[in-house]
Amino acid sequence: MIHESKTALEVDRVTLELGGRAILNDASFAVHTGEFIGVLGPNGAGKTTLMRALLGLVPVASGAIRVNGEAVVRGNPSIGYMPQIRAGLANRRVLGRDFVAMAADGHRWGLPHRDARTRADVERVLDLVGARQLAARPLSELSGGERQRLLLAQCLLGNPRLLLLDEPLISLDPRHQTSVVELVRRVQRELNITVLFSAHELNPLLNSLDRVLYLGNGRAALGTVDEVITKPVLSRLYGSTIDVMRVNGRIFVMSGDVEIDKLDHAHENGNGHQHEHEHEHDHGHAHAHSHGKKGTHTHDV
Numbered sequence: 247m248i249h250e251s252k253t254a255l256e257v258d259r260v261t262l263e264l265g266g267r268a269i270l271n272d273a274s275f276a277v278h279t280g281e282f283i284g285v286l287g288p289n290g291a292g293k294t295t296l297m298r299a300l301l302g303l304v305p306v307a308s309g310a311i312r313v314n315g316e317a318v319v320r321g322n323p324s325i326g327y328m329p330q331i332r333a334g335l336a337n338r339r340v341l342g343r344d345f346v347a348m349a350a351d352g353h354r355w356g357l358p359h360r361d362a363r364t365r366a367d368v369e370r371v372l373d374l375v376g377a378r379q380l381a382a383r384p385l386s387e388l389s390g391g392e393r394q395r396l397l398l399a400q401c402l403l404g405n406p407r408l409l410l411l412d413e414p415l416i417s418l419d420p421r422h423q424t425s426v427v428e429l430v431r432r433v434q435r436e437l438n439i440t441v442l443f444s445a446h447e448l449n450p451l452l453n454s455l456d457r458v459l460y461l462g463n464g465r466a467a468l469g470t471v472d473e474v475i476t477k478p479v480l481s482r483l484y485g486s487t488i489d490v491m492r493v494n495g496r497i498f499v500m501s502g503d504v505e506i507d508k509l510d511h512a513h514e515n516g517n518g519h520q521h522e523h524e525h526e527h528d529h530g531h532a533h534a535h536s537h538g539k540k541g542t543h544t545h546d547v
C-alpha cells in the first residue's frame with residue numbers, strides 16, 4: 247500500500263523571499279489530505295510563489311515545508327501542477343489527446359515514444375475529466391473551458407496526490423468558471439486527493455472548497471470561510487480596513503465601496519462571455535485581455 251500522510255502539506259514558520267523581499271513571512275499552516283483549499287489574496291500576495299516553493303522552484307529563506315510528509319523535492323511525482331501562464335494554447339492545431347500525452351512524454355518519463363503504460367494513463371485521465379470526445383479535436387477548436395479540462399487531465403497524469411492549480415479560472419466567463427470548479431471538486435473527491443486552487447474571486451469556489459488559505463501582507467490565514475473571510479482577519483492581511491458582506495449566498499469583500507477582486511481584475515461586465523477570447527489572441531506574448539464593452543483591462547499573467 248502506498249504510504250499516505252494525513253497531512254498533505256505542512257508549512258512550518260516559512261519565510262519566502264524574492265528579490266530580497268519577504269513574500270511570506272514566518273507563516274505556518276497545515277492542509278489535510280483530501281482537502282480542497284481555495285488559495286486567495288490580492289494580486290502579488292504570493293499565491294504563485296507559494297506553489298513554486300512546494301515544487302522546489304523557490305527555496306525557503308527559513309522554516310520548513312513538507313509535502314505528503316516528505317521534504318520538498320524538485321520534480322516530485324506526487325504533485326500535479328497547472329501553472330498560471332497558459333497563453334498560446336488556443337492557436338494550436340495539436341489534437342487534445344496528443345496535447346495531454348505530451349505532458350506524460352515530456353515531463354514525467356522523458357520517453358521519445360509512448361509506451362503502453364503512458365497510453366493507458368492518458369486514457370485514464372481523459373476519462374476522469376470526461377474529455378474522451380474532446381480529445382479527438384484540435385486545441386484550436388475547443389472553448390476555454392474545454393481546454394481547461396485537458397490541462398486538468400495533464401495534471402492528473404502519473405497519479406499525483408496533491409494538485410496545485412494556479413488561477414484556472416482566470417480566462418473563463420462565470421458559467422465556465424463554475425463548471426471547472428465543479429469538475430475539479432468531483433475529481434478531487436473521486437481520487438481523494440488534495441487540491442490547492444488559487445483564484446481572485448471567492449464566490450465561484452464557495453460551494454466546493456473545504457477551507458480557504460488567504461495570503462496577504464506576508465501572512466497566511468487558513469481556515470473555514472467563516473473563520474477567515476471576516477473583517478478582522480482580512481483587514482490584517484490587506485493592511486487596511488476590509489468589510490465583508492454576504493448577499494444571497496455570495497460574499498463580497500470590500501475596501502471602502504470597491505469590491506476587492508474588482509480592484510485589479512474586472513471579471514464581469516454582465517454579458518457573460520467576453521473572457522472566452524482571453525487566450526485566443528495571436529500576439530504570442532503572455533498577457534490576456536477581455537473584449538468587454540467596458541472594464542477592459544490587462545491581467546498580469
Ligand SMILES: Nc1ncnc2c1ncn2[C@@H]1O[C@H](COP(=O)(O)OP(=O)(O)O)[C@@H](O)[C@H]1O
Pocket residue numbers: 264265269287288289290291292293294295296
Ligand atoms: N522573480 C521574481 N523576483 C522578484 N520578485 C518577484 C519575482 N516573481 C514575483 N515577484 C514578486 O513577488 C510577489 C508575489 O508574486 P506572486 O507569487 O506572483 O503573487 P500572486 O500569484 O499572489 O499574484 C509580487 O510582488 C511579485 O511582483
Ligand SMILES: [Mg+2]
Pocket residue numbers: 293294295330412413
Ligand atoms: Mg499568481
